[in-house]
Amino acid sequence: MNSPVLRDVRVHPVKALAAYPVEEAAVEPWGLGGDRRWMLIDSEARAVTQRQEPRLARLSAQPLPGGGVTLSAPGSTPLTVEVPDPVRTLVADLFRREVEVVEAAETAHAWFGARLGAEVRLVHLDAPSHRRHIDPVFARPGETVSFADGFPLLLTTCASLDALNSLIEQGGHPDEGPLPMNRFRPNVVVDGTAPWAEDAWRRIAIGEVVFRVVKPSGRCVVTTTDQRTAERGKEPLHTLARHRRSGKHLLFGQNLIPDGPGVIRVGDPVRVLA
Secondary structure, three states: OOOOEEEEEEEOOEOOOOOEEEOEEEEEOOEEOOOOOEEEEOOOOEEEOOOOOHHHHHOEEEEOOOOOEEEEOOOOOOEEEOOOOOOOOEEEEEOOEEEEEEEOOHHHHHHHHHHHOOOOEEEEOOOHHHOEEOOOOOOOOOOEEOOOOOOOEEEEEHHHHHHHHHHHHHOOOHHHOOOOHHHHOOOEEEEOOOOOHHHHOOEEEEOOEEEEEEEEEEOOHHHHEOOOOOOEOOOOHHHHHHHOEEOOEEEEEEEEEEOOOEEEEOOOEEEEOO
């Protein structure tokens, strides 16, 4: 077997929108540079994700220098959104945890509203002090995360996806497979491992950047959403429930916390340190 290598790096500039592949990314304490710094909220200031609105999968955001984004959708004119001036903040609800945010321009709200047929607002995560603290069960004091679900980075492996697709083919709903990696919305994808090898990892280095592997990722309904069509099926949750269940959690991928800053690049070696 070849040595493990970083195959893909993906950022999600706006939480719940399509992934944006990059060749390299800065690793910041709270996640990859440009990853999940924007988010949609509803009229009650609650986060809107693919859990509630699968059509977000068909919208995309390209990161721009300085933190802005260009929004695009099939058949629509792209819209460039600049980082808002943090003259006034508001408190949003992200999975029942408060986070301080800054609203984007009204044109951004209107752009999303026209495509979703709902009242939504685009918000930005401004100062590092506004970021959420990671669950202290898994984090060191003071470690924070952006708008990601709970941890700075999510890692998946090609071999584990191949193994999962084999299980889907053998039972469940084989007509739904094979599933692509974008169903799992990772930040980093590693090739050259054995299936499920990442379950045993506790500390790894990608290039020269060291990460703690702190917790398997419990998967939700978003993984059943076709990221091209926004249609939902039964897989992979049906198969994960049979083969990758831990209590009430259905597992695929591992959550990472960086030990320090740096840059990771596609093609970097991945070393298992513990």
